[in-house]
Amino acid sequence: MQRPLPREDYSLREIYLGGEGTYGLVEEMEYYFVRIMKAENLSPKDVTGSCNPYVEVRLGSYKGTTSHFEQKTDLEWNQVFVFPRDQIQASTNIEVVVKDKYAVNDEFIGMVEINLDQILRHVGPDGERWYSLEDQKRNKVGELSFTVWIATQTDKAFLEARHLDAQTVSGDRVVNTGSKVYPSPKLWYVDVVVDHAQDLQIDLKAGYPEIFVRGRIGNQDLRTRNAQWRDGNPFWYERLMFVAAEPFEEHLVISVERRLGVNKDESLGKTDIIVQNVERSSGIKPVPAVEQWYYLHVDVEEGDRRKKEVTHASRILLRICLKGGDHVFDEAPQYSSDLRPSAEELWRESIGTLELGILGARELKIIDGRQATNAYCVAKYGHKWVRTRTVINNSNPRWNEQYAWEVYDPHTVFTVGVFDDCRLLEGGAVAGQDGRIGKVRIRLSTLETGRVYAHSYPLIVLEPSGLTKMGELRLAVRFACSSMLRMMHMYTQPVPPEMHHVYPLSRMQLDNLRHAIQIISTTLSRAEPPLKKEVVEYMTDVASNNWSIRRSKATFFRLMAVLGCFFEALRWFDQIRNWKNPWTTVVIHLVFVILVLYPELILPAVFLYLFLVSVWNRRFWPRHPPHMNVRLSLAENLDPDQLEEEFDTNPTSQSADDVVRTRYDRLRGIMGRLDIVFGYLATQGERLQSLRSGRDPRATNLFTVVCLLLAIVLYFRPRIVALLTGLYVMRHPRFRRPRRPRMLFNFFWRLPNKADMLF
Structure with a gap:
């Protein structure tokens, strides 16, 4: 008789935080830090006397490279490299090589090779020491200044350093997958009230045409209903809402268009508005009553050039305002990690600090037929995103990284997700999307203040093939309250901010204004290392509004x-x-x-x-x-x-x-x-x-x-x-x-x- 398969354990398990040190929630890990300072008196190998130097640091099986200078005499890099101490023998020699950058083969200039024990006895973390560079014939070819010291992840240079255990070569590219803190762009609502237009260049003898107003900011495209007519002029009295990010580099384009047929419109004129110059409304008041006329122009092509031509006295009456009293929902409202309004002058003092220790993961499963798991964590709370370094080819990664956030409202949720880095596969970023291993959500109001929660969370993913446990994530969380009086006062404040109750937005408007996620994903994907679009969408629960029978049944039983x-x-x-x-x-x-x-x-x-x-x-x-x-x-x-x-x-x-x-x-x-x-x-x-x-x-x-x-x-x-x-x-x-x-x-x-x- 065949035995039934054992059921997966989806329960939460408490873990023991052993060896709690000065870093608080995570286990301290020692690293070798190498700071490359500067070089002097380098002897160029080129017959022209020019030199494009860079420094290559070798320690054990790890190798790091600085940037190179193009024919520059003032050579100062000031770059820090981090090596894991537990994977390097104490008797290993450190090799610092200076090379000349060429298009085909780089030219060797000189190197320094010193035993690691000797250099650590003479050089401190803040010390600066000059070493003579020697070529293959033991001739002096210049001098190089660098520093080596031992420290833990508490060192201030840890986050800014290049982690060589999280750096690998994919094809002909060096992929940096170290830790990173990402500030999220500050978002505002752009409120546009379209009133009416005057003196449009149209013929009304055949009747009133279908005319509407279209507004664009970046990839956001909204339009009004067809106009009604009064005294030969169209009017709308309709509101369009957009999302814009500081420093408001994009323009607001308002155009008046006429419907000619199916998917065929004609522009009667448009106006470009600099969002940065728009009036900002931070208080609990309606959109400013100041109405402004904007003259319309059309783009006329003259050969390969395009110029703006004013269409006589055609103009449109608008009321435009940047709403600072609202909170821009860049994530699902039920999982919101920040409820503050856009305007900083409306922010209250913080009520405490959230400390998160990302310890590691266990028994991570390989996804999409990949050869190994290259896992990294992403944590989001408020305007701050963090990314741990990628642990390469390890199903039981250890990160031991700790981060902290200021807390302004206990009725918020922080999210931690685990992903598989696809940039380390053959083909790099073209190989596919970062694999979703799972995520954990915790609401701050469910945590006791001052208590350390150390648990192993199951990573559960629902796939087309069914429910899968992808492993376990080990986290340590502490919510420290700085003012109990302010925190209890927050329980009496409206959620979301008061402006949403005075001038509420409909559910459909909030769904349409989720363009904020696209703005954030575009910004974070440009960083190095990047947070890809699929990572941002998974962390912000973009698909939370999709209907399914399973969710409907779960809601019914709730x-x-x-x-x-x-x-x-x-x-x-x-x-x-x-x-x-x-x-x-x-x-x-x-x-x-x-x-x-x-x-x-x-x-x-x-x-x-x-x-x-x-x-x-x-x-x-x-x-x-x-x-x-x-x-x-x-x-x-x-x-x-x-x-x-x-x-x-x-x-x-x-x-x-x-x-x-x-x-x-x-x-x-x-x-x-x-x-x-x-x-x-x-x-x-x-x-x-x-x-x-x-x-x-x-x-x-x-x-x-x-x-x-x-x-x-x-x-x-x-x-x-x-x-x-x-x-x-x-x-x-x-x-x-x-x-x-x-x-x-x-x-x-x-x-x-x-x-x-x-x-």
């Missing part, structure tokens, strides 16, 4: 779990009414009588009960931060067709009509059942509204009279009414009639609704 407590309370009360436990029912009767006779005790009793329940549940508080829950996400044992549908593109990439038809029919069935539930809820609400609307005059009159009688009776004898009502509801089953619909429910179900108005 809703049922929330409503479960109310259903449980109703079942408990039904047991009280039916005297399932006589002693409990008698106690409830006594409590009820006391509260009715002394109503001033109702609220104190309620809050005392909540206090006792909170204290009792304190021992059940979770001791671990939240992590990806496979069972809550309904990611186990998924149907292959559902997985294929979830990873299908929009519009669909399926060519088989029967597959699309089957999915469409299934979706119709699901939405039909949802319509029944939503229709049921709408019907009950409409019945309540009909009590005062007079749709059923007799029912409304009866309701009005009953309300008057209840008001009179409750005014004079409120306790007696409440006492008799409660005792009647909780009476013993032997004093009840056989089960039948209640009179009040009968009255409610007979009330009219709008279902009969549908067709």
Whole structure:
């Protein structure tokens, strides 16, 4: 008999932080630091007397190269190289070679070779020492200044240095995959209110044409509806929203266009607006009432040249403003890591510090048929992205890198992702995208202040083939609070900023304004080493709005779990009414009588009960931060067709009509059942509204009279009414009639609704 396959362990495991040193959350690792300073009196090998020198540092099996100078006499590099000490023997010699850069073969100038133990006894981290360069014939050909010292990752030169254990040669390229801190660009909303235009050069004899306004900033392209007409001039009174990044180098282009046919438009004129000169609004106020006329021009081509020509007096009235009171959502709102507005003058003081120690990973799986795993981590919180160095050809990488962020709001989430560097494959960046190994999300409000959380998080990825555990990520997290008073004050502040509540943006507008992700990915992809587009999109959950049956089911079960407590309370009360436990029912009767006779005790009793329940549940508080829950996400044992549908593109990439038809029919069935539930809820609400609307005059009159009688009776004898009502509801089953619909429910179900108005 075949044994069943063991189930994957998706649980969170606590780990022991051994040897906690001065660096706080990670294990200290020692490195050799080599700083190449400058060179003097080099003897060129070229007959012309010119020299393009650079320095090559060799230590063990590692080799690093500085930049080269083009025929320059002042040679100062000031570059630092880092070598892992645990992978280099103490008796190894350090070789520093100076070469002359050529197009084909580089020319050897001279070198210095010194035993590592000797140089460490004489040179300190801040010392500068000159060494004589010798050629193959032991002749002196110049002097070179460099420094060698031993330090841990706490050294200030660690982040700026070139990590040779994270540098490799891919083809003919040297790929730098060291650590890096990336500042994210600061984003603003550009609010454009299109009012109306005047004196457009159009012929109105044949009627009013279809005219609209198009706005462009970079790759963002929005347009208004077709214009309405008044006194021969088109007007729109419509708002266009864009996203722009400081320092606002791109221009805002507003053009008035006429629709000629399908996908055929004619430009009647446009204007270029420098975004940097636009007025900024930082307070809680509407878009500035200052309206400005902008003259329109058309581009006229004259041969190979293009010039701007003003179209007489054609102009458009606009109100443009940079909104600093809003927060630009560059990530999914439910996973937001920063909720501050764009304007810095509206920022509050920080409430604490988030410290993250990226220790390492275990048992990482190889993806896409690659030969090995070249893993690196990316962490994002607020405007700061960090990238660890890439550990080459290792399924159990150790990073031991620590980073810190300022925290301004506890209702935020930081994200850590693990990726496989594709630049180290054959073909380099053309080889494909960086592989997604998994990610971890933790909300700061779930962490106790001052406590160190050291855990091993499962890296879970949902693929078209099913759920896969890609390994485990070991993290140490600490949230230190600098001011408990300011942090508690943040719990009373609106989320998101107040401007979003005064002038709210619709969900569709927020989705359309996710161009912020494209701006960030473009900026970070230009850094070295780059953060590629797929990495930024995975970290910011671009696909979080995509529909899938799995997510719909998970949301439904979450809703049922929330409503479960109310259903449980109703079942408990039904047991009280039916005297399932006589002693409990008698106690409830006594409590009820006391509260009715002394109503001033109702609220104190309620809050005392909540206090006792909170204290009792304190021992059940979770001791671990939240992590990806496979069972809550309904990611186990998924149907292959559902997985294929979830990873299908929009519009669909399926060519088989029967597959699309089957999915469409299934979706119709699901939405039909949802319509029944939503229709049921709408019907009950409409019945309540009909009590005062007079749709059923007799029912409304009866309701009005009953309300008057209840008001009179409750005014004079409120306790007696409440006492008799409660005792009647909780009476013993032997004093009840056989089960039948209640009179009040009968009255409610007979009330009219709008279902009969549908067709």
